[in-house]
Amino acid sequence: MDNFEKHIRKNKAQFDGQKADRVKLWANIEAKLDPPKQKVIPLWKSPMLRIAATVLIVLGISRLLGVSFLSNSDSENSFVSRELQDIDMHYQGLVSYQVQLVQKNESLSDADKAEFLSFMDELDVEYEQLRLEMQNNLDNDLVLEAIVSNYRKRIELIENLLRQLNKSKLKDDDYGYTL
Amino acid sequence: METEIRFTHKSLVESSKSGDRNSQHQLYELYVDAMYNIGMRFLGIKEDAEDIVQDSFVDAFKNLHNFKYESTFGSWLKRIVINKSINHLKVKRLPLAAMEDHEYHLTEEQSYEPVDAMDIEKIKRGIEKLPLGYKNIINLYLLEGYDHMEIGEVMGISVSTSKSQYHRAKKKLVEIIKTL
Numbered sequence: 001m002d003n004f005e006k007h008i009r010k011n012k013a014q015f016d017g018q019k020a021d022r023v024k025l026w027a028n029i030e031a032k033l034d035p036p037k038q039k040v041i042p043l044w045k046s047p048m049l050r051i052a053a054t055v056l057i058v059l060g061i062s063r064l065l066g067v068s069f070l071s072n073s074d075s076e077n078s079f080v081s082r083e084l085q086d087i088d089m090h091y092q093g094l095v096s097y098q099v100q101l102v103q104k105n106e107s108l109s110d111a112d113k114a115e116f117l118s119f120m121d122e123l124d125v126e127y128e129q130l131r132l133e134m135q136n137n138l139d140n141d142l143v144l145e146a147i148v149s150n151y152r153k154r155i156e157l158i159e160n161l162l163r164q165l166n167k168s169k170l171k172d173d174d175y176g177y178t179l
Numbered sequence: 180m181e182t183e184i185r186f187t188h189k190s191l192v193e194s195s196k197s198g199d200r201n202s203q204h205q206l207y208e209l210y211v212d213a214m215y216n217i218g219m220r221f222l223g224i225k226e227d228a229e230d231i232v233q234d235s236f237v238d239a240f241k242n243l244h245n246f247k248y249e250s251t252f253g254s255w256l257k258r259i260v261i262n263k264s265i266n267h268l269k270v271k272r273l274p275l276a277a278m279e280d281h282e283y284h285l286t287e288e289q290s291y292e293p294v295d296a297m298d299i300e301k302i303k304r305g306i307e308k309l310p311l312g313y314k315n316i317i318n319l320y321l322l323e324g325y326d327h328m329e330i331g332e333v334m335g336i337s338v339s340t341s342k343s344q345y346h347r348a349k350k351k352l353v354e355i356i357k358t359l
Contacts, residue, residue: 004353007297008321014299015322020215025233026207032237034198 083144084134091151095120098158107165116161123154185248192252196243203240210253211236214260220318221264223307231267235260257323258333265333268311298356305356313348320345 001009008015102108102116127150134143188209194202214235218228239246239256246255306317319325319333327341334341 004297004349005321008299008302009324011299012322015220015303016213016216018212018216018219020211020232021229022208022211025211025215025229025236026204028233029207029236029240030200032233033200033203033240 084131084147087144087148087151091148091155095151095154095158098155098162102158102161105162105165116157119157120154123150123157126150185251187251187253189248192243192246195240196246206252207236210256213253214256217257217260217318217323218264220306220322221261221315222267227267231260231263235263238263261319261323261333265315268315301356301359302352304359305352308355309348309352312344313351316341316345317348317352 099117099120103113105113108116127147130143130147130150134140134147188206191202191206195206211232214232215228218231219225222228222231235256239259246252249255250258306314309317315334316330319330320327325333327338327345330336330341330345331338336344
């Protein structure tokens with residue numbers, strides 16, 4: 001290497017006189033780089049933590065499903081039972097009032113009363129079946145309709161009975177009147 | 180001693196490898212001017228040099244996991260800038276080396292009398308006036324400190340061609356400086 005070469009290498013710094021637009025270049029570089037990585041703690045490397053996490057996830061999922069299932073059935077049950085309560089309140093009053101009328105009726109023999117009440121018992125059994133049916137969450141509207149018609153049958157039965165009793169009373173009265 | 184030099188800025192390099200933007204920025208600040216000057220010497224156009232420097236830093240940070248301290252980070256980065264600059268010139272189809280009759284180059288060492296050749300400003304202007312091929316070889320050998328083996332690799336020429344071209348370039352440079 002001659003003096004000329006040595007001189008240039010020795011003064012190399014003087015050849016680096018240009019200044020870069022640092023801010024502009026860095027902005028362009030940064031835009032092309034991936035977003036900075038977040039430090040990730042490798043929890044999955046520990047088998048115990050892996051099992052624990054799996055159990056937690058399974059529990060979490062089952063709980064979520066369970067809660068949503070229960071909450072669904074709860075709201076549905078409460079809705080249905082409220083409707084049933086309304087029906088019961090309406091008809092049970094009517095039925096029990098009329099059953100009392102029948103039982104108090106003196107013109108009916110005990111045998112007739114027993115026969116009438118056995119009909120009512122049959123309808124009670126049917127009513128209980130319908131209630132169970134509704135708990136099985138089948139077609140609720142149909143079951144409710146059946147319960148209503150069950151009540152109506154009882155009332156109809158009682159009304160018929162009472163009407164017949166009144167009729168026979170009237171006949172007796174008429175005879176009495178004509179006689 | 181050489182080992183210590185290779186590991187210059189090791190902690191910055193390592194945290195940059197894991198994507199730490201602050202460390203990457205510190206490395207950038209340390210090397211950007213040097214890299215920009217290399218780009219300017221090869222390409223001569225500000226916008227081209229900026230593009231090359233930007234791309235080089237992006238490539239360097241994205242491929243930093245491949246850097247195994249076989250050289251300093253600065254040398255590794257410089258190699259990227261030089262390769263990109265040479266490729267840029269190839270794409271522009273500019274002649275990388277003046278190839279005329281280099282086979283017949285006389286190998287005897289000529290003496291270059293000082294004259295005004297020691298005036299750095301004149302040398303800089305003289306280099307600018309060199310044909311592109313000569314300029315690249317002068318830059319690589321005298322300013323970037325590459326040997327002829329490395330110049331051969333970067334320029335895609337043989338070691339002997341690199342040597343002969345360098346001697347011709349140096350002779351031409353002195354001639355130009357004398358006229359300044």
